[in-house]
Every structure is written in C-alpha cells, then in structure tokens.
Amino acid sequence: MTLRRTLILAALMGTTAMAAQAETLRIGLESDPDALDPDRSRTFVGRIVFTSLCDKLVDIDPELNIIPQLATEWSVAEDGMSLTMMLREGVTFHDGTPFDAEAVKANIERSQTLEDSVRKSELASVESVEVVSPTEVKFNLTAPDATLLAQLADRAGMMMAPSAFEGDFAAEPVCSGPFSFVERVAQDHITLEKYADYWNADAIQLDGVTFVSIPDSTVRLANLQSGDIDIVNQLAATDIPQVESTAGISFQSITGLGYQGMTFNENNGTEEGDPITDPKVREAIDLAIDRNAINQVVFNGVQSPASQPFTENSPYYNPDFPVVERDVERAKALLAEAGYENGVDVSMQIPNTPVTLQLGQVIQSMLAEAGIRMELISKEFATLISDAGEGNFQISQQGWSGRIDPDGNIHQFVTEGGGFNDGHYANPEVDSLLNEARQTNDPTARAELYKQAGAIIAQDRPLIYLYHLAWLYGISDKVQNLTLYPDGMLRLENVTVAAE
Template sequence: MHKLLLAALLAGSAVASPLLTQSAAAADLRIGLQEDPDVLDPDQSRTFVGRIVYTSLCDKLVDITPELKIIPQLATGWKWSADGLTLTMDLREGVTFHDGTPFNAEAVVANIERSKNMPESRRKSEVKSIESVTASGPYQVEMTLAAPDATLLAQLADRAGMMVSPTAAAAAGADFGNKPICSGPFKFVERIQQDRIVLEKFTDYWNADAFHFDKVTFLPIPDTTVRLANLRSGDLDMLERLAAPDAAGVKSDANLQYAEAVSLGYQGITINVGNGDRAKNPFGEDARLRQALELSIDREALNQVVFEGVFAAGNQPFPPTSPWYDKDVPVPARDVEKAKALMKEAGFESFDLEVQVANNPVQTQVMQVVQAMAAEAGFNISLKSMEFATLLQEQTAGNYQASQVGWSGRVDPDGNIHQFMTCKGGINDSKYCNPEVDKLLDAARTSTDEADRKAKYDAAREILAKDLPIIYLYHQTWIWALDEKVEGFVAYPDGMIRLENVKFKS
C-alpha cells in the first residue's frame, strides 16, 4: 500500500515538474528608482529616470559602449559625406514597433520631423542641425545638415534618436506619453503615477533572445533608506542611485551586489535669471549675489559630509576627470568674507532666497548643508521641498527663484551645456541669454577639431563662471545595488540600466 502511494506521488511529481519548470522560468524584475519619471514621450520628457525606463522601452538609432564608443542599434551602419553635411544611415531590417507598425526609413523620417517640429518637443535644439531628412531607400536615410555637427551621433544615442511608432504618435499627438509605443525589448503595460511603471517582454523584438525577463516593473521610491530596505527584504531586485553612505554596507552584505561608474553629469543650483516674473529680483538680476552664494559654499566639505568623499566637487558642466574640463577655472575655495563684500557691493547685508529641492533625503541634505554654509555669508535660504517631476514643471514654467537640480550627462560635451546655456536651448529653464556664449557654443558644435572645440568651451565657461546661471556643486558616481541572484549587469557611465543578457541565476 505504502509502495503504491509512493509510486503515485512520484508519478504525480513527474507530471507536475514541467509546470513547475514553466513557473520557475517566469522572471519578473523589480527596479527601484529614486524619482517618478515625467511624461513617457522621448520628445517631451527630460528626467534621468525616464531615460532608464526608455532603455528597456525605446530603441535608439545608435547606442554606446561602457567606454562611450558609438555602436549600432536600429541603425546598422553610417557614413559622413566629405564636407560633413550629409549623414547616411543604413537601418536594421525585420524590426517592428510594439503596435505592429514596421520600422523602416519612413519611420525614421517621421521621428526626426516630430522631434524638429512638434510644438511640445524638447529635442529641437538637439536635432537643430538637421536641415532635412529623406528616405534614400526602404532601409536607408539621409540627413542633410545646415552645417557640420560633431555632436549629432551622440544626440542620436539618446532621446533624439529614440524611435516611436509613427502610427501611434500621429494618433496620440502630445498625449503619446500616456501609452508610449516604441520598438524596444519591452512594451508598455501600465503606469500609476508615483507608484509603478510596468513593462512586459516584446516577443517580436529583433534581439529577443538576449532578454530574459517576462516583466519589468519600475518603482519610484524617493527615500534612499526605504529603497535599500525594500531591496534587502526582497521586494526589489535592484536599485539605482544607492546613497553613498550605504555603499560600505552593501559591499559587505553577502546577499547583495554592488556596482558603480563615474557619471558624465553634474548636480547644481539652477537660477532663474530671465524666466518670467520670478526672475525679476536682485538675485536673478545681479550676478554679484550669485557669485557671493557660490563663494559661501565649500564644495569639498559638502562632498565629505553628504557623500563621504565618494563624489567629486565640481564647478563646471564636465567632471574634473573629463578632457573637456577647464583646468584654468578650478573649483573656487570658500571665501565668506569675499562673499559678504560682494553682497554689500550689491546693496545687501543679508538676502532671502527660496530654493526648491526634490523630496528625497540625499538632495534635501545637500541643500541643508548649503543652507548652513550660506547663512554665514548672510543668505537666508528657505527650502521648498517637492516631488521631482513637479519641481521640473515649476522650473519650466518659471515659477521658481532657484532650484537644486542636476543633469545625468551626455557622451558629447555639447549635451551638458548647449541646451542649458544658449538663448533658445531646449532645457534652458533659467532663460539665460548671452549672444557671445551662443556664438561660442554654436561654433563648438560645428568643429571636428577637438582642440578647437575645447578652446571654445573654455571661452564660454569663462563668461559663465561670472554670470552663473547655474552654480555647479558636484559630480556623482552612479551606484547600483542588486540582489545576489541577478547576473550579467554591466555599469555604464551614463547611469542607464541595460537589461541585455541580464538574468536571474539558475
């Protein structure tokens, strides 16, 4: 009797095992984000975390390696004309968008024209050099430039090169971000603001075998402590932007993995100098007050207090490790007496300043340290805490005096400065406008000589160091923490999470 029961149980388990194997094969990845992205439309969005979601959702014409080399993605090859005015790209065949629309040359033409012409597009300055784009074959496009543009390929490795379904884009217009349809390895399922963004595997993806998760869920958790606690409890499988003070603890935890890469970007304080009525105050109108605020800040101390020295102090859009960094304009030492003298010269013994800041502990602590330092020079800083996407909306609208905000950085130096500092730059929320800076930065875009480009960036920086529409504070190191069961993750300096060949250990 017992032998029969045992045989039946064994037979039952043999029958059940394929089902168990199927269940075990299902893999859902949960990623903790520091903020909730803004609109999920590559042409309209601007958040760093939005770009993380796009990495799984929207393929680009080209991508980068961890060493920042441009490599094929939807474009398989490209060549420049001798005069640098025509870029010809050969496109990948057999690709479809998530709604079944075929990817081809006409789709690329529609995407570039959308970036150039859609009223809500924030990519206009990034593709400004493209005078026209035509389909020179079913899977080939020619981009004709008004002038040589050394930055264009790098732009096409980011949101300007992300391809969305022209069918869906035409139907949805400015509301495309409510249900984004691209051609990436995962397709959009749902979004609940401040809670989650859910993607599922796109089985018809051209490189589907390299992606091993059935579903990817992005969970915005602004509190770094809570985000790490969720990873440790098993409610997350990985997180981005681990707080620097937690790095040692993660490294020593056998159940977790640690990964890092020096970033391409910066964190700073953007100042409203010309964006509506809130710029019409002494801080927005008198550079001496902005210079005084900068002199009141000890960037090295800020790095030590908040980040335990893991990050790098900075005063430019490029980190000190970058070949584009202007060594003739080093990080200024703190000088409270000089700051006071500048304030007095501007007619103030003290000055009230409101700075908006994202409602996460790290950025809040950054501004609390700045607040304490600036107080010694006579600045009375009040902090206005808000959700990150709202903070960006307020910046765009000009409803701010100063804002602690950063930029994740771009492969080409132009991406860190042109759109912020030129009069019509797509992300120039300070509305700073200096024709000489425009002239220098526009010229740097057209030169293919690196020494010539650097000289122009240096000259622009000399002006910007005095005008200070942005006070740069530091350059962060991207830090990821992962559950020990995750394998295949590669850290990139752009901070993106690429899931190709990433999977759970067997």
C-alpha cells in the same frame, strides 16, 4: 512612503515575481519619471525606463564608443553637410507597424515641431530628413554638426511608432525596444513585458521589468534587503557600508558623465528687482558654498566636487576652472556691493528625497553664515522639472546625468532657446562659441571654444556646479550579467534573475 504602502508593494512585487518565475527584474528608482515620451522627457529616471522601452538609431558601448542599434551603419559627407544611415531590416514597433526610413523621418520631424518638445535644440542642425529607400535615410544639415551622432544615441534618436502620435503617447508609449509598455501607476510603478518580436529577442532573457518609484533611500534599501526589489538605482552613499555587510546583495559603482548644480532664474518670468538676477548675489552664493564639505558630509567622499560641466577624465576638462574655494567674507562683501548689507532672502526648489534634502540643508546652513537666508521648497522631482521649465522658481537644485559628447553637458543649458535653459540666460557670445564648437570635429579647436565659453559662463553664473556624479547601485546577487555604463543607463541584454 508609508509602512502600509511598503507592505502592499512587497506583496505586489512578491506576487509578480512568483508569476514570472523570478524572471521579472524589479528596479527601485529614486523618483517617478516624467512623461513617457522621449520628445517631452527631461528626467534621468525617465531615460532609464526608455532604455528598456525605446531603441535608438545608435547606442554606446561601455567605453562610450557609438555602436549600431536601429541603424546598422552610417557615413558623413565629406563637406559634413549630411549624415546617411542604413537601417536594420525586419524591425517592428510594439503595435506591429514597421520601422523604416519613413518612421525615422516622422520621428525627427515630430521632435523638431512638437510644441513642447525639448529635443529641438539637439536637432537644430537638421534641415530635412530624406527617405532614400525604406532602409536608407539621409539627414541634410544646415551646417556640419559634430554632436549629431551623440544626440541620436539618446532621446533624440529614440524611435516611436508614428501610428501612436495622434493619441496620448505618454500614457500609452509605443516604441521598438526589447520591452513593451503594460501599465503605469503614477508615483508607484511602471511595468514592461518582453516584446516577443523584438529584433534582438535572443539576447533578452527576462520576461519583464518593473520600475518602482521609491524616493526614500532607506525604504529602497529595505526593499533590496528583503528581496522585494533586485536593484537600487542611486544608492545613498551613507548606505554603502550596510550593503557591503549584508549577505545576498552587493555594492557596485561606476564614474558617471554628469553633475549636480544650482540653476538661477534670470529671466523666465522673473520679477524686476529679484536679487537672483544680480550677478553679485549669484557669485556670493557660489562663494558661500564649501563643495568639499558637502562631499564629505552628504556623500561620504564618493562624489567629486566640481565647478564646471566636464569631469576631470574628460579631454574637455579645463584646469583653469578648479573647484571654487569657499570665501564667506568675500560673499558678504559682494552682497553689500549689491545693496544687501543686511543679507538677502532667496528660495530654492529641491527634490523631495532624503539625500537631496540633506544636501539642501547643508547648503542652507552654509549660505546663512554669509547672510543669505535660503528657504527650501521640497517638490516631487517631475513637478520640480515642470516648474523649472515654466519659470516657477528662483533657484532650482537639479543636475544632469551627462552625455558622451561635451556639447550635451552645456549647450542646451546656456544657449538662448536651449531646451534646458530654465533660467532663460542669454549671451550672444556664448551662443556663437558653442554653436561653432558643434561644427568642428577637431578636439583641440572644440576644447578652445569650450574654454572661451566657459570663462564667460563662470563670470555670468547662470548656474553653478556642485559635484560630478558617481553612479551608486545596490544589487541583488540573483542579478547576473549586468554591465554598468558611465551614462547610468541599465541595459538588460543577457541579464538574468536567478530563481529563489
């Protein structure tokens, strides 16, 4: 961001704040969201915007329990083959059209059939949606699905106005959340305003919320210190001491559910003979990385080094897969066995933020010691995600914000046809194990299935895990009543911004 843009942004935000009597919350995001369409969206920052824009059938509380939102109650059939939901009455979308069972049916069917929907695998168990009455809807399933409620607590359960489906929904999204869409300026800001007819309007104290895209963490911090934004999302770990020593702002954090890693393009338009398709090369890359050093050098020790998708506080964490220890000599030997005695050239696309670029440079230096020459290709995050889906990468440094059900951290990334399986990894045994894990509610049985699938994935390495995430925030003292959630979403019920 240029100085000129920073000054213009400051002036713009200052004007907005005065017009709204300081009741517009301004959130600095680390990147620009992709499509404002829950069916097409893949970015974490997009989910943050959707939390204010699009209510879901169900939500979670801070302890990760599933709670009512647009659905007030639900029940699963004894045989597990259907889920019935009772819907909240009197709810309308932002264009005034009613939310009802027909709208739920239209939303789910769109998620399943839209050509570029990335929600398809999340809803694969839904055979049909039956409208029982305007306030009752039944999901008929192809098999029991222990993950479905958790999926409906995220983008698969976000309700959009069917009346807006025929247009460019991402350009003018119409949902039923506490705030409605006003405008979007790409790479700059997204503005929402309070929806007066929101079903829970009494809990919304803000007049609006503006999400400002500021990839440079230093500029985000400067805007927080100057009062031009109220919350820094994803504060740089190196900025924590400065925030803690600055009057009027504070550092807050919460342990998250997700991870950051590296995805390898095995079969998504990959040319024959590409070294990244060789499992020995992928293993060599894994062994050349010192995760503990990354945590200390890049993150001041606030993240948790990882070699699996589940955090240590998850009941599905597998102690059989501890953090991979660095072994440069073994990495070199593997390259020689793969026919690369003189080393190998690879490339990795990486988000264009200072922190991720530093991460990439540290990895690049580590790999060089093993004879792996890595080119870093810096991209704006939405472009990176798009290129990943289209197979325009060799290695992609990207992560996942995490889900409350373990399925959400693994299934879509490694099953054939999974919405986030960007490298097109395919292993029928992994598919079978993970699909079976979806069909049982027994935590012990599920843990064993994830353990078996994890052993195969750890051997094949379609992706490798680097660290588990902690959500780091810089927050103005003017922001009151904000509760942090492990999923990293900013829920704004009862949140206020004190006047100057």
